[in-house]
Amino acid sequence: MGEMRKMEILQNSKIPVVFISYSWTNPEHEKWVYELAGRLREADGIDVKLDKWDLKEGHDKFAFMEKMVTSSEVDKVLVICDRGYQSKANNNKGGVGTEKLLITPEIMESVEQNKIIPIVSELDEDRMPYLPTFLKSRIYIDMSDAEKFEDSYESLVRSIENAPLYRKPPLGKRRIFSDQENTIFLKTGSVIHQMRRAAESDPRRLSVLASNFSDSFFEDLDQLRINYEDFDMHAPDEKIIEKLNISIPLRDNFIEAIKILSENEKIETDWLIDFFERVFAFTEFRGKGQSYDFQCDHYKFLIQESYLYVSAVLLKQAKYKILHELVSSSYMFEYNRGTLEGKFTDLMFHLSSLESRNERIGSKKISYTAFLLTERINASIISKQELLDADMILFYLSIMLDVSPDRGGWFPVTYIYRGYSQPIKLLSRIKSKRRAESILDLFGYASIGDLQSKISSYEHESGYRFNGTGNSIPYIKYYIKPEEIAVNP
Incomplete structure (x- = not known):
């Protein structure tokens, strides 16, 4: 019954469509926007309209932007606010040159208030958001802090899905927010996604993410x-x-x-x-x-x-x-x-x-x-x-x-x-001298001779097994004889 209900939800739900407006401030910022858009599409089933994959040669950028903002088919418009966006928007550069994808106050007046979601990607020296003047009064989502990024990302997706009170489903599918007893919300899934990206782009961040994962794991476990x-x-x-x-x-x-x-x-x-x-x-x-x-x-x-x-x-x-x-x-x-x-x-x-x-x-x-x-x-x-x-x-x-x-x-x-x-592969491998030397660290011995001596004298309680079973657990010498260690190159 639960699976049928999930299928019904998916079949009757309109796939959310969002448009991203941003400034081409620098390549690093463009990459940040591109990765955010890609994650929304790939991980959460949200149809993202972005110039980098929707605009083709010969298209009018301003017409494209205006259509995206005013179209009834677009559910949300994400305005990525950084230093560049604020400067260009406040100086009325949103409709000229290469920055025709910036929203202007005039365009803002033609759309519903809840359609625009300001996303802060950068703070100034005083830790204040770079918001254009016409967005100053809007409630925004702060995604500038790497350590709080996942919580902010969760708020963003819930805003897009109009589901602030429900739990997210497993990764990789459209979100199904459910309050059923047998459903748990896994924060660790979001951290894993961030760890995958960090492994590809900046492995140094993994140490911090490991700590974040632990905290999220225990929150998940408590459920x-x-x-x-x-x-x-x-x-x-x-x-x-x-x-x-x-x-x-x-x-x-x-x-x-x-x-x-x-x-x-x-x-x-x-x-x-x-x-x-x-x-x-x-x-x-x-x-x-x-x-x-x-x-x-x-x-x-x-x-x-x-x-x-x-x-x-x-x-x-x-x-x-x-x-x-x-x-x-x-x-x-x-x-x-x-x-x-x-x-x-x-x-x-x-x-x-x-x-x-x-x-x-x-x-x-x-x-x-x-x-x-x-x-x-x-x-x-x-x-x-x-x-x-x-x-x-x-x-x-x-x-x-x-x-x-x-x-x-x-x-x-x-x-x-x-x-x-049935052999134990690791023990079979130490017949090779090269492998035996690399595996010494596992046992904590300094030399192959020490390992041979320990295995030679090894014993455990006789008849170590489950009650009522015939075979007891073999001595380690059953899988690797001391004299066989390091006999091969």
Whole structure:
């Protein structure tokens, strides 16, 4: 029913049409306008009329501009206000020379007041907007601040769509503003879009955007909270599953952010540690009133899944030193009873709601958590093989680095979905001396000899496996024998 309603909205909605009036102040400003216009069209399904792609040789610029401003088919006119626009408009240069695409006060008088949206792209030395005199009294959208750009962009799109009170849909389609309970508004999607553009044009901005992404992620994550009264106690796991299904786009946004930062050499260990320290707060109920022990199980699953995906991405992109730092570092986790020091193994949880679901629906999975992890794999980000390998590598690292020995290390729940003889690609690769030397950083050893010695003496608790299963988790020597390390060039 929900999908049919969305289709009906799209079929009955007129595609918004906007015209952009701006000054050719300098190439940098023209590029700014061009990218804004392109994003409105590509990301939000808004038909933008712009001189750079709508004006052809022989066309009259002033006639084109006047038609765009006065046409009933154009819903909004965006006036991009910078130093150049203000100067030329105030000096009455809007109708001559190459600046015939500037709006004049006379043209303003012929259109409805709510059709014009001033967009401030630049502030003067006193932090005041460069507004032409005839726009001074108009309410404008300030898009001059890079750190607040995404909030301003959101206001602009909502103004164009005439939908200020509704939530935006997933990226890439026309916006469908809905207040349904199973819809969440993802601010992270907007930041991801900005990160993609920064990666292409100015990678230096990615460090700032990483911080913006974290803040947006936690705002998005807060929308997944479950109240005590939301649960059907005959099937409490259903609400957990519902929230997990909704969380997939948020998880994917997070992993895409990791990929963008990593590919552009902007991924930082401290940023990742801070992220997982902050997200840990969602594992405990923080509100007032009654709560269930399993009330935050969807958050716990998402945290464990996210850590596994991060590890898989770092392994895939050979960020071995960063992954080593990530698994060997201490984390300061906030509990209701205070802040306690922990390790990455504290980001792995037993989820009672999922295991009770396993029994309730008669699925007979060895581990419902492992089943969900494999079922939710986004192959466009990470393959099943890469995820299963990452789970095993985390386990071996936790043992070899002696991380939380009292807990037995990171338990690789997905090992039951790999063939017993299926190789771990990364471990197979260290038969090459060149690759073995590059992978030393992952284990934190100075030489190939140290790695051979550690693998030779490696052992973990005998019979480490799920109860009721035949095969236990193999020693690392099963996948790579010490004497095989670095035997090839």
